[in-house]
Amino acid sequence: MPKQRRALVIGGSMSGLLAAVMLSRRGWAVEVFERVESELAGRGAGIVAQAELIAHLDALGLDTTDLGIVAQTRKLLDVDGRVTLTVECPQVLTAWERVYRVLRDAFPPQHYHRGRAFKAFEETGSAVVARFADGGTEAADVLIGADGLRSTVRGQCLPDVVPLYAGYCAWRALLPESAIPREIHRELFDSMAFCLPPGEQCVFYPVAGPNGDLRPGQRRYNVVWYRPADEATELPWLLTDDSGVTHSISIPPPLIRRDAVAAMRAAAERLLPPQFRAIVRLIDEPILQPIYDLESPRLAFGRVAIVGDAAFVARPHVAAGVSKAANDAAALAAALEAEADVPSGLRRFEAARLPAGQKIVERARHLGAYLQATQSAEERARSAQHSIPEAVLAETAMLDFLY
16 A cells, blocks of 8 residues: 655645645645644634635535525715615625634544644655744645745745735724614625725625624624725834834734724725714724735745745735635645655646736736825726726626636
């Protein structure tokens, strides 16, 4: 009998679990290492469950019934609260934790290791050895970096590839369905609702409730408001807490200064339709998400590969993050099955997924160019094409451009 091949997956979030489940279904012995000690369920925000993702979950034999809420329409509101445009666009809207739980339950818990922070790797020719912050080591045939935007695996392989700030931030929140005023709920809750202040974008939509609850009254409302923020001045101000510490990449919600939140609320009263203003007033502790681009020139490094957000981070407008991670994992598993030699398999994976990642990042840049604090001449031209209301409703969270 041939020896069972072994894989180490660094990162136990969505892309790590997708890779782990797909490899294990093809006969690999897989160990997942997550640096966070506590269970990840409950984190994250709303997502669009694209058809590609659902197809991958179905192919794995996982239950995708009641994965989320099917919103049939998209609505655009003007500043006075009138619905000026309605588009039919059925999509499954859900919460990050709902999909995460499906994957987490599909992977053996004894092979999922929490509180194991990856430090570095080294190759020995016939194996790759991972070293962890606790002093432990693990050896395997392949190591998969699925550790997200701040990937330590990518940092060792591509130290010069870092997230690039896009010129704007998103204010986000998840609100309980029961808190939404009755008239607003009746008018907007079952749709993806947009408003477009000059150079900005708001999108609100329903998602699953805590623990994936889809019962009416127990769901949540996902709030996202994209606003320009200059990198040299406003972004550092937003990322600086009350103690004077300026955080890199992002800031924990409890540390966002009260004056920054107050400024956001004041802007809502000036710029948003009355329905959206009422929703913003309900937010107790908003999340601030600076938007970044990240594009890796390579995905394979001997016996090591990077997948998901460790490899490419696209602006959220394409809503491709989890689908991209699923496609990465499927291509990785197929390539390693097709090639007996692991490095050859990873090169095959890279050839399949590098162009797709590049295309997604480029498309997301086009859709978000009009939200940037500063724009080049080319970006201003993109703005004219992608910022008109009809384009925003037709293109946001749609993956037609890939085909």
